Amino acid sequence: MTHRIVILGGGTGGTLTANRLRRMYSPAEAEIVVVDQDDRHIYQPGLLFVPFGLTHPEDIVRPRGRQLHDEITYVQSGIDRVDVAEQQVHLLNGSSLGYDVLVVATGTNVLPEETEGLTGAGWMEKMFTFYTLEGASALEHALAGFEGGRIVIDIVDMPIKCPIAPLEFAFLADWFFTERKMRDKVQLTYVTPLSGAFTKPVAAEQLAGMLAEKHIELITDFNAGEVDGEAGTITSYDGREVPFDLAVVIPAHGGAEYVGRSEGLGDELNFVPTDKQTLQSHAAPNIFVIGDAADVPTSKAGSVTHFEGDILVENIVHFLAGEALEAVFDGHANCFIETGFHKALLIDFNYETEPLTGHFPSKVGLPLLKESRLNHLGKLMFQWFYWHSLLPGRDIPGIGAAMPSSGKHPVHTA
Ligand SMILES: Cc1cc2nc3c(=O)[nH]c(=O)nc-3n(C[C@H](O)[C@H](O)[C@H](O)COP(=O)(O)OP(=O)(O)OC[C@H]3O[C@@H](n4cnc5c(N)ncnc54)[C@H](O)[C@@H]3O)c2cc1C
DSSP states (O other), rough: OOOEEEEEEEEEHHHHOOOOOOOHHOTTTEEEEEEEESSSSGGGGGGGGGTTSOOOHHEEEEEEEGGGGGGGGEEEOOEEEEEETEEEEEEEEOOOEEEEEEEOOEEEEOOOOGGGGGTTTTTTTOOOOEESSSHHHHHHHHHHHHHHHHHEEOOOOOOBSSSSHHHHHHHHHHHHHTTTOOGGEEEEEEESSSSSSSSHHHHHHHHHHHHHTTTEEEEEEEEEEEEEETEEEEEEEEEEEOSSEEEEOOEEEEOOHHHHHHTTOOTTSSOBBBOOTTTTBBBBBEEEEEEGGOOOSSSSHHHHHHHHHHHHHHHHHHHHHOOOOOOOOOOOEEEEEETTTTTTEEEOOOSSOOOBBBBEEESSSEEEEOOOOHHHHHHHHHHHHHIITTTTOOOOOOOOOSOTTTTOBBOOOO
């Protein structure tokens, strides 16, 4: 019998899952179908570099269908809804797809219209987001022409994808204006709804210290309620006001809209409640979830999606064979943090373990929780790995799904 596996979303998670499954099953054993709404696969970590002219849109976008192995069916259409009880996906092109196993890999969307005033006067003129290709390109022009004043980097709400990217933006802005010999004319302010610079206390302490060293003001516990482009202010729900000449906003995020139209599938933000270890949805045992679409308590990041892929595929194979699911995801996340001046930090953590010091992946390798040029090179190299190893579903030698512990030490905080 040929199984049908339908994968919703052909981004990072959908593509690597489809390609890994194709290696596991012959076409006679399993038909693999990927659905996505467009044919533009963006290497999203590259969006950080576009505003600073360090990369260009054409360098980070490739056709989606071409990232899929032969004998994977690619359907380009929006998704209307999933009928969980009937095991059917209804597409916006009018067709329907039945499935034995469904993989939800539709990620998360930015929702700038959810914040009052954000998409009003000044949107894409003095208020931008680099979380979309269009926003990152528009911001490149704005930064190139910026003559001085107050730049505010504001996270509207959590969760967001790559929670480290706004900090990287702040560090790169410090570097960019220093290189242009006008850092003294630019006041940088980092505004976050968190009570520290980052979600993980150990890394938050170190990153707050780096913001202070670079003279970047940190404002915490700030929940942005309204943006006024004409006045140039962001106001929090508790009435505090932050003025700006140029605002770089990370809008609220939500899961894909069709999740809300699919009875029983999602939560109030359209993320999909998921078993954090097996990656099986709570909606039905034959629906699995990978990447940003899941509500699991770890970062929404490509590295997490990559590590989840190993576990997810193993569990799907067991599920289709009628066996117990054995593979367990530990929440492993691994993030390079660009700090400017050709350096980067690297942090590695999971559900239970805070970022450790030492090296990644083993006793030798990239230094953890320490700025280095090697980490910066690692971040730049990652784009090659993304297209040539991670998306095609190949293993990266020495890097497994579980967080490695050899040669690593906890940080002692006060
Ligand atoms: C600025 C920025 C910097 C980042 N930097 C890093 C980094 O340095 N390291 C890191 O690990 N991660 C980083 N990330 C995060 C990383 O890119 C994501 O976590 C990762 O791509 C998630 O993969 P995914 O498959 O869940 O979602 P995606 O790759 O976003 O794919 C989701 C897919 O679903 C499709 N889709 C959605 N809704 C529908 C619908 N209704 N119908 C049809 N198709 C639909 C979309 O078109 C998309 O192709 C960054 C992200 C951003 C925005």
